[in-house]
Amino acid sequence: MKYLGIEPQKPKIAVFDFTGCEGCQLQLLNKEETLADFLSAVEIVCFREASSLCSDDYDIAIVEGAVSRNDEVKRLEKIRETAKVVVALGSCACFGGVNRLKNEFDLKAANKEVYGKDPKETINVRPVKDIIPVDIEIPGCPVSKAEVESLICHVVWDSPFQLPVYPVCVECKQRFTTCLFDIGQMCLGPITRAGCNAPCPAGGIGCWGCRGPAVEPNYKSFFAIVKEKGFSDIELKERLNFFGAFGEVNVS
Amino acid sequence: MLFKTIKKQDFFDVFLPDTQCIGPKKVGTNTNGKPIYQFLPFSSFDEIDLDYDTTEYSAKTYFLPYKETLSSFSFKDNDWTQEIKYRTRPRVIIGLHPCDINGLIKLDKVFEKTLFPNPYYITRRQNTFVVGIDCKEPCDGGFCSSVGANTVTHGFDLFLTDIGDRYFVKIGSDRAFNALQKIKTSEITKKDNEIYLQIRNKFEGSFEKTVHVENLPNLLDIEFESDVWRKWGEKCLSCGACAMVCPTCYCYGVTEHISMDFNKSDKIKQLYSCNLNDFAQVAGGHNFRPEPATRLKYRYYHQHRGFVESFGQPMCVGCNRCGRVCLAGINPTDVISDLQREQKR
Numbered sequence: 001m002k003y004l005g006i007e008p009q010k011p012k013i014a015v016f017d018f019t020g021c022e023g024c025q026l027q028l029l030n031k032e033e034t035l036a037d038f039l040s041a042v043e044i045v046c047f048r049e050a051s052s053l054c055s056d057d058y059d060i061a062i063v064e065g066a067v068s069r070n071d072e073v074k075r076l077e078k079i080r081e082t083a084k085v086v087v088a089l090g091s092c093a094c095f096g097g098v099n100r101l102k103n104e105f106d107l108k109a110a111n112k113e114v115y116g117k118d119p120k121e122t123i124n125v126r127p128v129k130d131i132i133p134v135d136i137e138i139p140g141c142p143v144s145k146a147e148v149e150s151l152i153c154h155v156v157w158d159s160p161f162q163l164p165v166y167p168v169c170v171e172c173k174q175r176f177t178t179c180l181f182d183i184g185q186m187c188l189g190p191i192t193r194a195g196c197n198a199p200c201p202a203g204g205i206g207c208w209g210c211r212g213p214a215v216e217p218n219y220k221s222f223f224a225i226v227k228e229k230g231f232s233d234i235e236l237k238e239r240l241n242f243f244g245a246f247g248e249v250n251v252s
Numbered sequence: 253m254l255f256k257t258i259k260k261q262d263f264f265d266v267f268l269p270d271t272q273c274i275g276p277k278k279v280g281t282n283t284n285g286k287p288i289y290q291f292l293p294f295s296s297f298d299e300i301d302l303d304y305d306t307t308e309y310s311a312k313t314y315f316l317p318y319k320e321t322l323s324s325f326s327f328k329d330n331d332w333t334q335e336i337k338y339r340t341r342p343r344v345i346i347g348l349h350p351c352d353i354n355g356l357i358k359l360d361k362v363f364e365k366t367l368f369p370n371p372y373y374i375t376r377r378q379n380t381f382v383v384g385i386d387c388k389e390p391c392d393g394g395f396c397s398s399v400g401a402n403t404v405t406h407g408f409d410l411f412l413t414d415i416g417d418r419y420f421v422k423i424g425s426d427r428a429f430n431a432l433q434k435i436k437t438s439e440i441t442k443k444d445n446e447i448y449l450q451i452r453n454k455f456e457g458s459f460e461k462t463v464h465v466e467n468l469p470n471l472l473d474i475e476f477e478s479d480v481w482r483k484w485g486e487k488c489l490s491c492g493a494c495a496m497v498c499p500t501c502y503c504y505g506v507t508e509h510i511s512m513d514f515n516k517s518d519k520i521k522q523l524y525s526c527n528l529n530d531f532a533q534v535a536g537g538h539n540f541r542p543e544p545a546t547r548l549k550y551r552y553y554h555q556h557r558g559f560v561e562s563f564g565q566p567m568c569v570g571c572n573r574c575g576r577v578c579l580a581g582i583n584p585t586d587v588i589s590d591l592q593r594e595q596k597r
């Protein structure tokens with residue numbers, strides 16, 4: 001079938017996991033109604049969650065997880081050499097994710113705390129884009145299924161793939177959610193990229209910024225508002241650091 | 253206009269039990285201890301509170317949904333078919349204040365009484381039975397009286413004013429007249445008229461917030477380069493919350509959603525806001541309004557200048573919902589007064 005005169009591609013896809021919980025990979029397989037269609041639209045040559053086979057012949061590499069060991073750096077470089085398109089899947093791959101909290105501590109002490117007498121080789125946590133060029137980023141902890149499906153349409157049909165540029169507030173408001181600031185909670189919605197459909201505020205928990213910054217967030221005004229509402233710098237920093245997505249932002 | 257009075261307890265018998273009813277429901281309490289209301293579906297009249305002051309959101313989404321499928325395409329062999337569905341199921345909305353009905357009248361101008369009528373809007377609007385009610389007091393920061401939106405004479409089916417144990421009822425449509433045949437109504441007496449006017453006079457005299465909008469379109473032109481825009485623009489988060497809760501903002505974007513079997517595709521409309529970063533970005537990537545201050549300014553220009561040019565009245569109905577939800581404290585009365593001060597200096 002052609003659509004608008006475009007011949008579909010059946011790209012070869014490989015999925016790789018690095019430091020992360022593999023929850024985003026599971027999102028690829030989530031949603032039974034569309035799973036069979038998803039699997040027949042593309043050719044999966046490497047995917048630990050679905051099969052043990054793995055080939056080095058692929059067009060698109062979907063990388064989940066952050067980098068926290070030297071061997072992971074080498075693996076990533078190899079992937080970049082092979083793949084035409086590299087996709088960073090999920091907040092760990094895009095920003096470092098929760099793993100990045102480790103960077104706040106002394107590495108040796110952290111290693112000892114976690115592994116005791118049997119320390120592992122480890123380096124500071126880094127997002128994929130710090131090691132190799134990334135073509136497409138899909139943030140989220142976990143990623144949204146809708147965005148994964150939109151990515152598949154993009155690689156099969158070359159239809160546009162675009163994340164929302166606007167902040168979570170838009171989607172939050174479109175769900176009739178009462179603003180959490182009104183009931184005394186902090187929320188990173190005004191500076192965080194939408195696309196998740198604001199499940200956290202709708203569920204009564206302020207946004208923790210898992211999707212990273214919206215396009216050109218107004219940090220200065222937002223931080224002033226948060227302080228004026230009575231939250232401390234520490235509370236704010238803790239939240240900004242949680243997914244590692246606001247890494248370099250200065251609170252004061 | 254036909255007027256009647258109806259005993260309060262009789263009034264609710266007008267509605268059919270199997271029609272969806274929407275009304276002001278209390279959904280929580282804010283940090284100041286004030287109740288928060290939303291227009292939501294209800295099944296029994298004790299779930300709603302017609303004495304509510306204002307709702308956090310307008311009832312716009314029932315006429316212009318935040319998200320709506322405009323059309324669905326199916327592809328088969330080398331052909332395709334298109335399916336379009338309009339929402340025609342009857343619905344009742346009870347408790348809209350004058351500002352919100354005036355908001356609907358403005359949307360009617362844009363989507364119904366225009367060169368290109370919008371069937372999605374019209375089917376929803378015509379199949380919604382609108383019951384309005386007068387406010388008891390001005391809402392927090394509301395300035396509807398400044399923009400002539402504190403009274404309504406049309407755009408509803410029924411309009412109530414609470415006069416104690418009874419409602420003073422304006423009948424605004426044939427279907428409302430027919431519906432009232434089911435219950436006992438009374439003719440208006442001279443005394444009823446007096447009570448009604450007394451209540452309305454008291455309401456109209458109690459506004460704290462006012463702005464002068466008479467010469468605002470010209471003032472906006474003169475103050476195009478004013479620092480006032482920079483001042484408020486620096487605070488703006490470009491979050492779009494204002495447009496989402498506004499009863500009259502109607503901007504939208506359309507995106508294509510292709511099914512995973514690639515045999516279907518939906519065109520989905522989603523409401524948007526002129527404050528969002530890429531609102532004025534065009535093909536090729538150029539953004540005509542890259543700064544938050546410019547985008548904020550154009551929000552005011554559309555509400556208070558552009559719409560006036562097209563329709564002879566502002567688009568804003570003075571509900572101050574935008575002002576209340578704005579985390580940055582940006583609200584129409586302060587912004588407009590600032591501009592007016594600027595001019596006096």
Ligand code: SF4
Nearest residue numbers: 169172179180187189
């Ligand atoms: S709850 Fe959060 S996301 Fe929702 S409107 Fe308030 S700040 Fe924005």
Ligand code: SF4
Nearest residue numbers: 196200207208210211
């Ligand atoms: S609301 Fe915030 S924390 Fe929750 S899923 Fe969305 S971006 Fe992530």
Ligand code: SF4
Nearest residue numbers: 488489491492494578
């Ligand atoms: S004016 Fe307020 S509500 Fe509107 S976009 Fe700016 S910060 Fe958000």
Ligand code: SF4
Nearest residue numbers: 498568569571572574
């Ligand atoms: S611009 Fe603000 S005050 Fe005016 S109608 Fe919209 S929400 Fe209400």
Ligand code: SF4
Nearest residue numbers: 501502503525526554
């Ligand atoms: S341009 Fe702005 S003010 Fe006008 S309708 Fe659109 S969102 Fe509302």
